[in-house]
Amino acid sequence: MGTVFTSERAVTALLRRHVNRPRVVLSHDGALPVIRGAFEAACGTGRFLIDRLDPAGAEARQERLVDPLVGQAPEPWFRRSVATAVDRVDPEHGALSRAAGSSVRPSGLS
Incomplete structure (x- = not known):
């Protein structure tokens, strides 16, 4: 999921x-229907390489995950x-980012 x-x-x-x-999010068998549905709405049912998307396409795909x-x-x-x-705006830091990768932990951090 990460x-x-x-x-x-x-x-x-x-x-x-x-x-x-x-x-309704995750079970021992993996993502449950609402999460799989969000993924399929954003990404389709076939295989694709997430890291090969152009930045604009990746951001739009992230928003298509959020909507459902x-x-x-x-x-x-x-x-x-x-x-x-999702829509919260922090007075100091602003709104949450829509950019793909904005919530990914840098490697080397535990």
Whole structure:
């Protein structure tokens, strides 16, 4: 998942979904339907190399990952919770980044 959900907004949406409903994100068999659905909406069902996307295409793909994680939350309070987290603007640091790779930990850090 860390190679797919790489923008700050995508990681935040994924984490907020997990906080609200941990059992609908991941199981011992892998990503559950809502996460697979977001991936397929953004990336299709075939194989592709994420690291070979041009920056503009990669950013748009990250936003296509975010949209279903917000929009397909089952209850209004749940959608608001995910949307609030994703759209939050920190007074000091600004909005979360849409850029692919903005939430990736640099190598060498533990």
